Amino acid sequence: MSSIIRKIRASVLLAGVFFATNSFAQDVPLLEGVTTRAENNPTVEEGKYKKDAPWVIGMSSFGVNANTWTVQVAHEAQAAANSDKRITKFILLDAGFDQKKQVADIEDLIAQKVDAIIVQPVTSTSANASIEKAVAAGIPVVLHTGRIESEAYTTEIQGGAEHFGKVMGDFLVKELGGKGNIWVLRGLAGHPEDTNRYNGLKQSLEGTEIKIAAEEHGDWQYDKAKKVCETLYLNDPNVDGIWSSGADMTRACVDVFKQFGSPIPPISGIDSDADVFILDEPTAALNAADVEVLNRHIRALREAGKAIVYISHRMDEIFAICDVVTVLKDGQLVGTRPLSEMTPASLIAMMVGRELEDLFPERGEGEGAAALSVSGLRLHTDSQPFSFTVRKGEIVGFAGLEGQGQQKALRALVGQFAPVEGTASRRGETIQLPVPKESGVRRWQALGGAFVPEDRKDEGLFLGHSVGQNIVAALHAGRPALKAAKRYGDVIVETMRRLNIKASGPSAIVGALSGGNQQKVLLGRYLATDADLLLIEEPTRGVDVGAKAEIYRILRDFAKAGGAVLVLSRETIELIGLCERLYVIHGNTAVSEIRAVDATEHSILNAALSA
Incomplete structure (x- = not known):
């Protein structure tokens, strides 16, 4: 572009x-x-x-x-x-x-x-x-x-749409030997690019014995294409090949065949004989078990002589599967090193220009009055009730093995998970749990709380709107439109300055920003309100190490100003470095409370497994 x-x-x-x-x-x-x-x-x-x-x-x-x-x-x-x-x-x-x-x-x-x-x-x-x-x-x-x-x-x-479609069609003709039945996944109906790509396919099929068994529009979107492929598969899984008009739709088809445990037919956009694979943040939305499955496939490709370019901000993955690391910063090459000569600390120093111990800001005292008290929280009928407190001026984390109830406990406070029972005390008001899903987040905001979800793109941001509109969205909760930005110009400018949001200006579309800047916009939405308690999931998911350091600073500044933060993260080192206290969650209950300054990955794991 x-x-x-x-x-x-x-x-x-x-x-x-x-x-x-x-x-x-x-x-x-x-x-x-x-x-x-x-x-x-x-x-x-x-x-x-x-x-x-x-x-x-x-x-x-x-x-x-x-x-x-x-x-x-x-x-x-x-x-x-x-x-x-x-x-x-x-x-x-x-x-x-x-x-x-x-x-x-x-x-x-x-x-x-x-x-x-x-x-x-x-x-x-x-x-x-x-x-x-x-x-x-x-x-x-x-x-x-x-x-x-x-x-x-x-x-x-223009991009030569007909040629694009023909290249993809020629691939299928070659793979199928000029005969067979195919599915056709087109883009957005009526869009000229879709029409031209499809015309290129028809040119490829002329004179062949390839028949189009099904033709649907996936709108170039992963989710819609996945539903289309699932429907086609359930109707008749016996297809010889698939012509796809876009990479996200190709990926969706691959995932459908994997989901049903079936061999993947030739699909345009996939070359089974590829020598180079580029994986960009492939584990951002995966749990630990799925990450290990992916890593096994990557190692198999490496053993087969393939070259893999693996783009990630997760230190453990880089050291687990990579041989050489290259660090880029602000569009410039910082350096290339064999990983055998590196440690996580030295790699982070290359990435952000500071040592690992300097990545996290100094902890606070964390001895203020309770900003949130939760008692008798029972997540499931067969789980033990537990209680926890978050004080003003401190950051508290939910730690432990992934998927043990950390997210359920946090989301129970805003009505996004229905526990069996429990009570929460906030600003002198007692809240009986569960709370209604429809009003949970609004009620939380009315009590000066903020909820920052894990998936900022699907649950947090209005990606098609501007930075300014996203920042002031919480100020206009309950109002009919997002025309609010003009009324809060000073708030927007100050929030962008304070959080160092890198964008051309308040009118920049938030979906076009980097992951780190998107996350800061989402945080800025609630820092622009009178919220003094943040519930935040995966605060640095999919952002680079430099942006992580900035987000840690933002959260610590919020706590130092008298705010309170309850955070959950898959990265144990992040919780240890950022928090004052940790509650270890296992089996949908809290099994231990640990001072973060005394915690190690081993002690957290031991507390979880010995419960």
């Missing part, structure tokens, strides 16, 4: 020249193997859009969070704009596959008098009138990833 911004700078904003042969300025660099289409491209007279900096660029995406690729596009577009001082503002608007919203988004960009607009169209016709209006207003429009049935736009940057 950064190449898109470079092309805009060169062809739209700097030179202001579009040549009749291909609509690009002569100095636009293209990647090796990329060619421009000479036919059917609109042309404009030389210099028509020439304008001196500074510039404001707008972008209308058909769906930022459609899949991993669209998230990457948004993130890289934002980063490329941030890197050019001549671009003073980059406005990314997410249509969320809503045709009417995209029209409104483009109209909004026109009203803001931006200097250029990038449009990823939802369909080939839905935004035509708005695009024509923008061009009529003197704003150049660049189409990206999807053509439209109008020639009013200024130029386009």
Whole structure:
């Protein structure tokens, strides 16, 4: 996507020249193997859009969070704009596959008098009138990833969708020997990219004996494609191959066949003879047992002579399966070392520029009045009741083997798990457990509490909304709209400054930020309220070590200011370094209370298993 911004700078904003042969300025660099289409491209007279900096660029995406690729596009577009001082503002608007919203988004960009607009169209016709209006207003429009049935736009940057579809089709034709039955998983119905990719497949199947046994739309989304594949499998599992229009849908099909314990048929996007495998945070959502299964497969691939690039922030995994480590920071190479010469402490020092003991801020006293007292909490009928307290000024952790009731105990306080019984005391009010699921979180917030869930993307953030809207969402709980950001400008700016949220500004789409910055936005939502008690799950899941250190600082500053924190984490070292006290949870009850300063991984495990 950064190449898109470079092309805009060169062809739209700097030179202001579009040549009749291909609509690009002569100095636009293209990647090796990329060619421009000479036919059917609109042309404009030389210099028509020439304008001196500074510039404001707008972008209308058909769906930022459609899949991993669209998230990457948004993130890289934002980063490329941030890197050019001549671009003073980059406005990314997410249509969320809503045709009417995209029209409104483009109209909004026109009203803001931006200097250029990038449009990823939802369909080939839905935004035509708005695009024509923008061009009529003197704003150049660049189409990206999807053509439209109008020639009013200024130029386009496309990805060769028909060729993509044909390459995937040719793969299946070769794998199946030109005959057999296949499933076809298409993208979003009506989207030009979907139509063009499908046309490429049909070209591949001409003259073969391959038949399409089923054809469905997975919208380029993992969850929907998985449901589609499950349905197709249950109807008839005997399929010879699968043509998939996107990587997330391919992954979904693979998971379905694994789920049913069946051999995986040839699927476009998978090459069983691949020599290099790139795994990006593959264990972020896995439990300990699944991690070990994955690691066994990785070791088998290594023994088979395959090369694996393993991207992770988890020290134990890196040292368990890797041979060599390369550290990158802020886009720069820090160094490459054999892991045999490294320790976790020295690796962390490479990553964050500080020693392991400096990663966690100094603990507090933790001797304030009780911010939360829970007594007689019985999670299941066959489990023992237990009690715990969190005091003002301290951070308390739930530790122990994974899946032993830590999350249930925490979520029972906000109605997201129904225990058998228990009481909680908060700000002088006694709460009988269980509490209703529908009102649990709101009641918790009314008592000055905040709940930060483990899955920030599905349960925490509004990924298609701006940083500002996400930060002030809790201030407007119960109100009908998210138009709140404008009323709390100072709060948003101060929260971004205090938490060091790295974004182009409050209007940046939160789904385009890094994992660490997304987590800080979610924390900032509750720090912007009067909350003085945080319940937080997996505070550093999927973030790099540098971001972890910042999040630890944020939580410690919150506690030092008189707040209280109850945290659970799969990373025992994190709990030991961050907390004052630990409750070891095993068998859905608390079996031990340990001062964190005295705790070790061994003592926690021993307390759990000897209970």
